[in-house]
Amino acid sequence: MRKKEQKIVITFRTTAEAIALESQCQKEGIPGRLIPVPRQISSGCGLSWAMPVDWEGDIGQWMESRGLCWEKYGEYLI
Secondary structure: OOOOOEEEEEEOOOHHHHHHHHHHHHHHOOOOEEEEOOOOOOOOOOEEEEEEOOOOOOHHHHHHHOOOOOOEEEEEEO
């Protein structure tokens, strides 16, 4: 069994929102990946973005400045 780690998890209302964030993160070298939404979180589309908590920027501000949509985000042990 994999050891759980603290991650920033971002959820989305739609799959299109999740893919848009993934695409922008890949373009700009933002670490993370799309994963199924962890059980302790609910989401509209079933996809979430997980990334390290030690990322240098403010992810909410970063997403907002690029016009990206999300449902919610926070730190979770996954």
